Amino acid sequence: MLVLGIESSCDDAAAAVLETDAPGKVRVRANVVANQDDVHRAYGGVVPELASRSHLITITPVIERALDSADLELSDIDGIAVTRGPGLVGSLLVGLMCAKGLAHRSGIAMVGVNHLEGHLLAPLLEHRIAMPYLALVVSGGHTALYAVREFGAYQRLGRTRDDAAGEAFDKVAKLMGLGYPGGRVIDRLSRKGNTNAVRLPVARVRGAPLDFSFSGIKTAVALVLKQHDGALVPADLAASFQERVVEMLIRPTLTAASQIGARTIALTGGVAANSRLRLKLEHAAASIGCGLVAPSFQYCTDNAAMIALAGSYRLLRGEKDPLDIDAEASLAL
Ligand code: KG4
Numbered sequence: 001m002l003v004l005g006i007e008s009s010c011d012d013a014a015a016a017v018l019e020t021d022a023p024g025k026v027r028v029r030a031n032v033v034a035n036q037d038d039v040h041r042a043y044g045g046v047v048p049e050l051a052s053r054s055h056l057i058t059i060t061p062v063i064e065r066a067l068d069s070a071d072l073e074l075s076d077i078d079g080i081a082v083t084r085g086p087g088l089v090g091s092l093l094v095g096l097m098c099a100k101g102l103a104h105r106s107g108i109a110m111v112g113v114n115h116l117e118g119h120l121l122a123p124l125l126e127h128r129i130a131m132p133y134l135a136l137v138v139s140g141g142h143t144a145l146y147a148v149r150e151f152g153a154y155q156r157l158g159r160t161r162d163d164a165a166g167e168a169f170d171k172v173a174k175l176m177g178l179g180y181p182g183g184r185v186i187d188r189l190s191r192k193g194n195t196n197a198v199r200l201p202v203a204r205v206r207g208a209p210l211d212f213s214f215s216g217i218k219t220a221v222a223l224v225l226k227q228h229d230g231a232l233v234p235a236d237l238a239a240s241f242q243e244r245v246v247e248m249l250i251r252p253t254l255t256a257a258s259q260i261g262a263r264t265i266a267l268t269g270g271v272a273a274n275s276r277l278r279l280k281l282e283h284a285a286a287s288i289g290c291g292l293v294a295p296s297f298q299y300c301t302d303n304a305a306m307i308a309l310a311g312s313y314r315l316l317r318g319e320k321d322p323l324d325i326d327a328e329a330s331l332a333l
């Protein structure tokens, strides 16, 4: 079966073609992403109105590029999987309307997919992982722990109470004047810094050992910047901030992995690209007898291959959604 994936939940317009003949047995034939960093850079964050307008221009060429690079026509496709939420409603609508148009025109089955389910399953694009596994989803919009028990059966074990980890990276980078998006810049700058040079708080959520909180450390960085007024070494502040965020991510992850008896921890979402998080979590996971699996960068950040994968097991069962499904900004998993 050939599945066309379409993703436009935030600021990336993406299309992919996935070949599959059994759940989890997949080959990515094409994976195309048009990011909008240049559109949003001046604002230091995603501007929803600009994101949806930009999607309107790029989504069709992105789908055409995906089909071209897989050397296929729309008529070769057996199913369409499209993100229907959660995300920015204006952005979601562009991808969803486009998928509906293609499905209506061609008669191809379409399924709406939860964006988070895509992130949870993304590690399966390149690795075979026995279920249940523990997924740590860390992106600009989400930070949560899920038990992945089987395709379609997910249990949320913990979540952030305030900011997502990626949001904290982006906001701290903005405070430090490092540009947008901030995660990658902080990651790179931290390599030259001392992780203990600046004292910053490590937050724990009382009574909820599997939950996260990142708003306190962001405020602490703002205060430090105000107090030191130019006397700080930026690499030291970046390294100290990153190290504490990594520590705050690792502790609940280990507790959750032990709780569900997972043999594998899967790291996914944009922040999964963070080199320090990958290194430290790999060691920490090994200390409790778990392996760490992290997708390559193109599948960590928003992409349509993971959406095609999340839709494929339903399409393989012959399921399809009606063409009047709606985009849902807060779609639950
Ligand atoms: O998954 P993603 O592409 O989009 C969302 O669904 O949010 O994640 C984007 C986030 C941004 O906050 C970005 O700063 C962060 O991932 N990010 C990183 C790194 N690369 C991207 N954060 C830390 N270290 C990185 N190397």
Ligand code: ZN
Pocket: 115, 119, 139, 269, 270, 301, 302
């Ligand atoms: Zn995402």
